[in-house]
Amino acid sequence: MKKFYLVFLVLGVFAGFLSSCDDDDKYIPELPAVTIESESGGFSMLPTESIVLKAKVSHLRNSDLAWFVNGEKVGSDSVYTFKAERLGNYNIAILASNTDGEACASATIEVHGTYKYGTFIISEGSSSPGTIVFISPKGEVIDNAYYVENGGDLGGVSQDLFIKNNKMYIVSQNGGYDGGFLTVLNAETLKRERKFQEELSGKVSMPTHVVVLGEDDIYLRDNNGVKRFQPSTGEVTLIQGTNGARKNAMAVADGKVFATVNKTVVVIEAGKDEVSGTIEFDANVSGVIKAFDGNLWVSDASGCITKVDAKTNTKLGSSRVSDEAKSVLSASFAAAPSITAKGDTLYMSGLTSKIYRHVFGSDKTDLMVNAKDLVENVGIVYNTCAVHPVTGEVYFNSIKGYGVNYKVNNISVFNFNGDEPKLSANYENYTAFPAGTFFTYNFE
Template sequence: MKKFYLALLFLGIFVGFLSSCSDDDDNWTPVPPTVTIESENGSFSTLPMESIVLKAKVDNPTETSLEWFVNGEKVATDSIYTFTAESIGNYNVSVIAYTTNSRNHASTSIEVHGKYKYGTFIVNESPMGSPGSLIFINPKGEVTDNAYYLENGGDLGKQSQDLFIKNNKMYILSQNGGDDGGFLTILNAETLKRERKFQEELNGQVSMPSHVAVLGDDDIYLRDNNGIKRFQPSSGTVILIEGTKGARKNTMAVADGKVFATVKNTVVVIEAGKDAISNTIEFDGNVSGVIKASDGNLWVSDASGKITKVDPKTYAKLGSSTVSEEAKSLLNPSYAAAPSITAKGDTLYMSALKSTIYRHIFSTGETKLMVDAKTMVDNVGIIYNTCAVHPITGEVYLNSIKGYGQDYKINNISVFNFSGDEPELSANYENHTAFPAGTFFTYNFE
């Protein structure tokens, strides 16, 4: 009898266990697979007709099937998908991972951009009476000479001086105009195809224009021998901004939707749509450079040897740092068309028109001689304009020519890396320039 009751007890427990399992099965919810999209080279940006290899990374122990889509159209079912597109634009790429009872998805955006969207430009002034030209160095270090002519079959205006990028448009200013580019040429910033040129509209309205800054399609500011002028392409109107007479022949900065230019020992502020300066910021010495900082503020250098950080909203000075005695002369205004300072973060470099490059760290106040280009590069006779630091890599570019006359044809674009204990020459591009007016990184206009 005892054995009989034990058997019944065991049977009851077993039946209860089965019932519990049945209830668990009824309430079980399948866990969807975790899926992410990885790029083989880490990039989600490419040129037309070039490829990016994408991989679907799935975290799920059960068997999973995949489907890839580009802009909603199914394109593949493998774990690896090679993306290629013919046209410039942004593409949505997604992948769906399926199991028997669940599914999940991931998506990413791939930018297909024009050849010239990312990289380094050097504007060639060229010999007097000759059309300017444009050099492009892509992120791989490949050089395209005379890129404007290559894409348009014509020449820029004579003595090209400055470049600005805004809303995917590139603005190139030429001192004497003429040719295919005129005084002002507007290009597609990705393809360099010319969209508009202004010659007759500016003829007689500008006197040897040297620099350009842009706030909008109808708010273009040109610095010339008389001051800074606001040009409105829609009407052809050119108006001298009151208070800008004597504006220095140097790069203007744009920050907080305003133009900042240098006049003697001041930085003047020009607001969109205004025909007079809105504010004036004074400094201890004549200003030798004003540039936009990576945090949206401004860096300003002056002849007293100071570098000052300025808030473009309130115009308050957020602090100053003085360079070493041996480097002070590098902050004197000169005939260089580019600013005396160039910055990556709070690390600034300066060379003036000399072969020596100094570094100044704003936060610590340390100034250090980094290199004398003549010790590492041949035929460095004359430094043409000032050094420029790449805002992504931190490498410093310096343009030099052997001399005047025909010696200008022997020249260097030297790229220095200062990340180690000793300076390194990352690259040296020989005999590409023709009196280079400035070095421009597309990343500084983003």
């Protein structure tokens, strides 16, 4: 009996050992998994704001957390509120660890200046300096923003702006004052970096439009044509083939400049003193703008809108607006293009109070609104409408009239997403003969 008892005891111990080994084999490590979420949904902010960040962690109960900003530990809770006063990009990381291992997630927060994102409306002024109005994405308005940031005035008859490499270039037809013919600002703070008055005096004749390929490769349209300005040497060169360039906005696509001359769009390549190509149309060109895919939209006075390949200068297709809308594509004295686009949907108003929408792919044109039906004191439409490239809302500038009546004016914002047009915002009495509406997002 003792022998049998020993055998059973040994077998029991062996079975227990096997059971213990089996349990060890079934153990599965619980590594943490972590992601970073923004309470607001965004990772971009002004220096006066803050962003609440949350660590979303699996097995949080058994995990230790550590927050890092640019490699420096700043917290150990599941929630961290990020603040920063200096502009720039900040790397945010969260490290989650437990007895089985660790996991990490990271994100980038952009702390940007007041003017990095939003909408600008430039005004020519009336026997006075030009002005610039800024509307933030939240609808907050800063009137005469250049003066606010610099304590001086832009040049007389400010007409156009362009943003490149975080610099804003503003051209003023008459120059003078604090800004000159060309003013270069920090695009986030609007602080002036340089102005060009004496350097351009006698070399340009009432410049109206500007585009930039590089800091030493600036193109100005004036009474003689399109001129290349090189700040490093002060040299100004008339681009051969641009004589008679229309007083209208130029476009940049595929690293080239596109300007309008009568029935053509001329192509200017960096560093060259003559046009490198010409694209012909059936009638006077009334607008050339960059398309969403990097190509070009071109409108002409015949009522035709054409898609152009910016690399090859070939026409990719054309679409004709309705007979009713045809007149708003005429080559008028407006300084802004006759067309504005979001995707393949284009809007146009010309110098009328009527805003039309044309869908390129379906050749469909619709009258969206007569601004006079929703906005008071729309007497004169000053330059053309402009569609916001993100929200799709259409901005429309108008004044009550000439004389002292120009002081009664509207920046009207229309939303066409519903069955009926909606006036989503109306900013009264901020402009003085508005030359154009510019969205920072179009320069990204």
